Structure formats: C-alpha cells, structure tokens
Amino acid sequence: MAVGNMFVVAVLALVRWRLWKITKQLNQRLAETEEDRARDEAMMGSLGEGLVVLDTEGKIMRMNLMAQSLMGWTQEEVVGRKWDDVAPLETEDGHRIGAEKRATKRVLTSGKAISNDKNYYVRRDGKKFPVGTTAAPIIFGDKVIGVIAVFRDITREKYVDRAKSEFVSLASHQLRTPLSSIKWFAEMLLTGDAGQMTGEQKQFVENIAQSNERMIELVNGLLNISRIESGRIIVDPEPTDLGQLVRELATELEKKIKDKNINLVISVADGMQKVNIDPKLIRQVYMNLLTNSIKYTQPAGRVVVFISVKGGEVVSQVSDNGYGIPKREQARVFTKFYRGENVVKLETDGTGLGLYLVKAIVESSGGRIWFESEEGKGTAFWFTLPLAGVAAKKGEVTLS
Amino acid sequence: MPRKPLVILVVEDETLLLQAIVKKLQMSGVEPVSAVSGRQAIDYLNALPKLPDGIWLDYYLKDMDGLEFMEELKKNPAWANIPVMVVTNSASPEKAHRMLALGAKGYMVKSDYRLEKVVEEMKKIV
Numbered sequence: 469m470a471v472g473n474m475f476v477v478a479v480l481a482l483v484r485w486r487l488w489k490i491t492k493q494l495n496q497r498l499a500e501t502e503e504d505r506a507r508d509e510a511m512m513g514s515l516g517e518g519l520v521v522l523d524t525e526g527k528i529m530r531m532n533l534m535a536q537s538l539m540g541w542t543q544e545e546v547v548g549r550k551w552d553d554v555a556p557l558e559t560e561d562g563h564r565i566g567a568e569k570r571a572t573k574r575v576l577t578s579g580k581a582i583s584n585d586k587n588y589y590v591r592r593d594g595k596k597f598p599v600g601t602t603a604a605p606i607i608f609g610d611k612v613i614g615v616i617a618v619f620r621d622i623t624r625e626k627y628v629d630r631a632k633s634e635f636v637s638l639a640s641h642q643l644r645t646p647l648s649s650i651k652w653f654a655e656m657l658l659t660g661d662a663g664q665m666t667g668e669q670k671q672f673v674e675n676i677a678q679s680n681e682r683m684i685e686l687v688n689g690l691l692n693i694s695r696i697e698s699g700r701i702i703v704d705p706e707p708t709d710l711g712q713l714v715r716e717l718a719t720e721l722e723k724k725i726k727d728k729n730i731n732l733v734i735s736v737a738d739g740m741q742k743v744n745i746d747p748k749l750i751r752q753v754y755m756n757l758l759t760n761s762i763k764y765t766q767p768a769g770r771v772v773v774f775i776s777v778k779g780g781e782v783v784s785q786v787s788d789n790g791y792g793i794p795k796r797e798q799a800r801v802f803t804k805f806y807r808g809e810n811v812v813k814l815e816t817d818g819t820g821l822g823l824y825l826v827k828a829i830v831e832s833s834g835g836r837i838w839f840e841s842e843e844g845k846g847t848a849f850w851f852t853l854p855l856a857g858v859a860a861k862k863g864e865v866t867l868s
Numbered sequence: 869m870p871r872k873p874l875v876i877l878v879v880e881d882e883t884l885l886l887q888a889i890v891k892k893l894q895m896s897g898v899e900p901v902s903a904v905s906g907r908q909a910i911d912y913l914n915a916l917p918k919l920p921d922g923i924w925l926d927y928y929l930k931d932m933d934g935l936e937f938m939e940e941l942k943k944n945p946a947w948a949n950i951p952v953m954v955v956t957n958s959a960s961p962e963k964a965h966r967m968l969a970l971g972a973k974g975y976m977v978k979s980d981y982r983l984e985k986v987v988e989e990m991k992k993i994v
Contacts, residue, residue: 641928644957645882648978652888655982661895684979702961866961 515618521606522551522572522615529614538621540592556590557599571603572615579605579612585622597621629698636694643687650680682817689821692752692867693804696828703832703861705744710775710782711736713747714754721758729768737776744857749829752867756822757786757849763818764811764847765790780855781835787848793841801839802827810843825867826851833858873899874994877920879909879937880955881929885978889924892983898991906932910940913947920950922994925972927956927963934963938970951993955986 512519518535522528528551531543539555546554552567559565567573571582581604588596603617654677656662658670665673695701714734718725725732754773761771765788774785793801793808800806805820812818830837834854841847876893878900880886886902893900901920903909906929913919923941927934934954941947953974954967964975973993976986 641957644977644979645885648957649882649884649888651979652885652892652983655984656888656892659984661891687979 516620518619520551520555520617520619522617524576524612524614526550526552526567526572526615528554535619538591538597538619539589558588558590558596560586560588571601572617575603575605575615576612579607581605585625589619598623598626600625632694632698633700636691636698639687639691639694644684647680647684647687650676651684654680682819686819686821689819689825692825693821693828695867696825696832701749701832701861702866703746703749703858705746705858705860707742707744708747708750709742710750710784711740713751714758714773714775717751717754717758721762724759724762728762728765730762730765731768731770732762733770733772735772735774740775740777740782743782743853743855745833745853746858748866749833750853753826753829753851754784754786756826757851760822761786761788761790761847764788764808764814777855781852782855783850783852785848785850787846789846792843792845792847793839794843798839798841802837873897874922874991875899875901875918875920876922876924876990876994877901877903877909877912877950878924879903879906879929880924880926881905882926885926888983892987893990896984896987896991898987905929906937906940909937913944919946922990923950923952924990925952925954927954927958927967934967934972935970938967938972942970953986953990953993 512530512532515532515534518538519530519532520528520535521530527548528543528546531539531541531546536542541554550567551572552570557565557570565587571584575582581602583600583602585598585600587599587601589599590596598621599619600622601617601619603615605612606614606616654673657665657673658677711734714736718732718734724730758771758773765771769789771788772785774787776783776785791808791811791814794810797806797808802823804824806823807818807820827837830851830853835852837849837851839847839849874897876898878886878889878893880889880902881904883904886904890900890902901912901916903912909923925934925937929937932940934956938952941950941952948971952972953976954964954972955976955978956963957978967975974989976989978986
C-alpha cells in the first residue's frame with residue numbers, strides 16, 4: 469500500500485513539475501511575444517515616414533508617431549475615424565480629392581500598391597504640404613483586410629525640382645545666347661560677309677563652327693533630358709503610321725545615307741495598323757537609333773528597320789552590320805555621356821546622350837528597349853510600344 | 869525708279885547678336901532699324917516717319933517680354949498689322965503658341981538656325 473501511495477505521489481509530483489515547466493515556457497513565450505510586439509511598435513514609431521493602417525472601410529486603426537506629427541493629430545483622437553476626414557487630400561490648385569478617388573480606396577479593388585507624389589495633405593491646423601504616398605492592400609490569407617499607407621512631406625523634393633526647372637530655363641536662354649552669337653558670326657565669316665579668308669583661315673573658322681554646333685547639340689540634349697526626367701513632358705498621342713514615320717526620317721537622312729553609301733532597308737509587317745503614340749516623341753527614338761546605325765557603320769554597310777507586332781506590342785528593330793559595341797562596355801550603353809571606346813576615334817561627332825534619351829522616351833511610353841551587339845559584326849536594337857497606344861499627358865514642355 | 873528697301877525694326881538686347889543681325893540684313897538688301905529694348909522700339913514706332921515693314925523681336929528683353937511687347941503693338945491699330953517674327957532662345961512651345969495666338973507670324977529658336985535662314989524667313993512674312 470505504502471508503495472502504491474508513493475507511486476501516486478511521485479506521478480503527481482511529475483505532473484506538477486511538467487505543468488510548472490509548461491507554464492514557465494508559456495510565460496517566457498508570452499514575454500517574448502510582448503517584446504516582439506513592443507519592438508515592432510518601436511520600429512513603426514521610429515519610422516521616418518508617416519504610416520497609417522486603415523480597415524476596409526477607410527477607418528483608422530493605427531498611426532505611427534511621424535504620421536501623428538505630420539498631420540497634427542494623436543492616435544487616440546483619430547482611431548476609428550475616416551482617414552479621408554482626418555487627412556483631406558487636395559490637388560495643387562486646392563481641389564479636394566474625393567475619398568473614392570484616393571489611393572487608399574483604390575488599392576482595395578486593384579489589389580496592388582499605388583504611389584503618388586502629385587497631391588497635398590491638409591493638416592489639422594489647415595496648413596498644406598506636398599505629399600509622396602504609397603498605399604498597399606494588407607492581404608491576410610487571400611483576403612484584403614485593410615490598407616497600409618506610408619507618406620512623407622516632399623516640400624524639399626518639390627523645391628529641388630523647381631530649382632532644376634530654373635536651371636533648364638537658365639541653360640536654354642543664357643547658354644544659347646553666346647552659342648547663337650558664335651554660330652552667326654562664324655557663318656558670316658564663312659559666307660564672306662566680312663571679306664574673303666585664306667584657305668587655312670576658313671578651315672579654322674569651320675572648326676570653330678563645328679565645335680559650336682556640337683555644343684548646341686549638347687545643350688539641346690541636356691535640356692531634353694532634364695525635361696523628360698522632370699516628368700513634365702507633354703504626351704500627345706495620335707494614330708500614327710510607324711512605317712511612314714520611319715520613311716519620312718529616311719528622306720530627312722538621305723544625305724547622310726548617300727554620303728556613306730549605306731543600304732537602308734525598311735520593312736513593315738503586313739496589315740500593320742496605326743498605333744496611338746506621340747509621333748514627336750517616337751520620332752526621336754527612331755531618329756537616334758537610325759543616325760547611330762548610319763554613323764557607326766562602315767561605308768557601304770547595311771541598316772535594317774523592321775517593324776512587327778508580337779503579342780500586345782509593336783516591336784521595332786533597328787540593326788546594322790557596323791562597328792558594334794565592345795562586350796565590356798555593353799552595360800553602360802544607356803547611361804548618360806556613354807560613347808563607345810571603339811568609335812570615339814572614328815566619329816568625333818556625338819554627345820553620348822542619345823540612347824539615354826531614347827530609353828527614357830520608350831519607357832515613359834510604356835515600352836521596353838534592349839540590344840545585342842558584337843564588336844566588328846554589328847548591333848541590333850529592339851524597342852516595344854503597347855499596341856493599345858499610350859495615354860495622353862498634359863505636361864508643360866516638349867522635346868526640342 | 870529703284871524699289872525702296874524693306875525696313876525691319878530689330879528688337880534685340882544682346883548687342884553682339886544685334887550687330888550680326890544688322891550686318892546680315894544690310895548684306896541682303898534690307899534696311900535695319902535697331903532697338904536694344906522694348907521701350908526704345910515703341911519710341912521708334914512713335915517717332916519714325918514711316919512704319920517698318922516688319923519687326924524682328926527677341927522674346928526676352930530687359931524691360932519687357934514678347935507678350936508685353938505684342939500687347940503694346942495691339943494698342944495702336946496702325947501697329948497691330950506690322951508682321952512680327954519672334955527670334956528667341958526660349959524654345960517653350962507654350963510661349964510660341966501664345967505669341968502666334970497674339971498675331972506673331974513666326975517663332976524661331978536662334979541657335980537652331982543659320983542667320984541667313986532667319987533673314988530669309990523674315991523676308992517671307994513681310
């Protein structure tokens with residue numbers, strides 16, 4: 469009997485010890501979870517950007533410290549209230565943007581993150597600030613359970629953007645004035661308006677004029693780049709016959725083509741329909757690719773333009789059997805001021821800005837661009853444009 | 869009787885450019901009248917015995933811009949019909965549209981054209 473009792477006591481002790489151990493582990497887990505939660509809280513709180521979490525009805529669930537300080541509300545005051553009432557969104561000219569049109573609402577249906585940096589938030593005290601936001605749906609399991617948005621005050625970015633625009637205007641006006649003066653006086657000397665020059669004098673003035681033209685090209689190129697980078701470019705699409713656009717360019721480039729005795733072939737796939745793109749922008753793309761091919765191909769070489777449709781895209785190929793791009797330099801082709809090592813000695817003319825601009829135009833038109841090249845054999849560039857066309861954009865500037 | 873030469877009022881505040889323009893116009897048989905500011909150009913229009921056949925106008929002048937100058941021209945019905953060619957270094961399409969809407973006959977970016985070409989275009993509009 470005593471043995472039996474002892475056994476029961478031992479089992480009970482063991483059970484108690486197990487229970488004590490489990491409780492200890494649970495407490496420890498709980499403490500860890502609490503600590504993790506506190507750490508997450510601290511991270512969210514210390515985030516340098518405003519962060520707000522909304523439920524599917526647009527009501528505020530959480531707001532971090534930065535968001536509270538940017539908007540002038542405390543979390544306690546606004547939890548449960550509509551984000552649209554707490555943080556009214558306005559356009560630059562002060563028009564209120566309706567809750568339905570806000571990214572925080574739209575992501576619920578789109579299921580994808582939406583970024584925007586065009587609008588203004590109105591603080592509790594009525595002051596406004598330009599805001600950069602990214603809103604994304606919170607997906608749990610396969611259900612959207614709310615929205616998380618980060619935002620920041622972009623006053624400084626706007627200021628830098630304005631400074632850049634001012635520089636553009638400075639460059640266009642101030643730099644072009646002396647360039648025009650050099651251009652026109654050199655022209656008058658060369659046409660003999662100030663009397664005849666000796667052969668060598670004429671040659672020297674021609675050199676000045678040529679360098680000056682290069683400088684004008686550089687200024688124009690830089691202006692175009694800063695315009696396209698600023699996102700202020702006007703996109704004015706119209707149904708365009710791409711084949712015709714290229715043929716017109718070929719006529720414009722006729723002299724260059726003849727001078728080098730280049731065999732230019734333009735081929736457009738049968739039944740190619742008109743595409744709704746901005747012909748002024750896309751013209752620049754073909755123009756740059758074609759002049760590059762002509763410039764960097766030896767006399768009597770061959771340049772081919774081939775336009776076709778694949779999937780939902782128009783694919784344009786511009787290829788040549790020219791000098792090619794050295795393998796080790798191929799990663800830099802689309803960077804500003806890049807010029808091939810093998811061609812700078814052969815062709816002094818060129819700014820290194822063309823392909824950078826081409827890529828920017830293609831991408832801003834919803835397309836992609838890539839190339840293949842082998843030194844001594846030739847280069848082929850491909851770019852796509854959506855067959856459905858591009859959307860119009862109001863903008864402020866065009867390319868020159 | 870020899871034909872009277874065309875008279876062009878050139879409004880340009882950059883004296884080097886003005887010198888080039890005046891010389892080129894003379895070389896091509898045009899009689900230039902040069903003004904280095906918008907105000908001076910208006911004074912000339914008031915004082916000249918005969919109005920010029922055309923105006924060569926830089927957009928940015930030190931005392932006014934092209935838009936203001938066009939407004940001044942509009943105030944006097946006799947001036948409103950003088951053909952104006954804007955020759956500028958500001959390539960903004962918005963400015964070009966506004967100037968053309970105000971009645972300018974042409975808009976050229978200086979550094980993009982040979983002087984000869986601008987003179988040729990100027991002669992076409994007068």
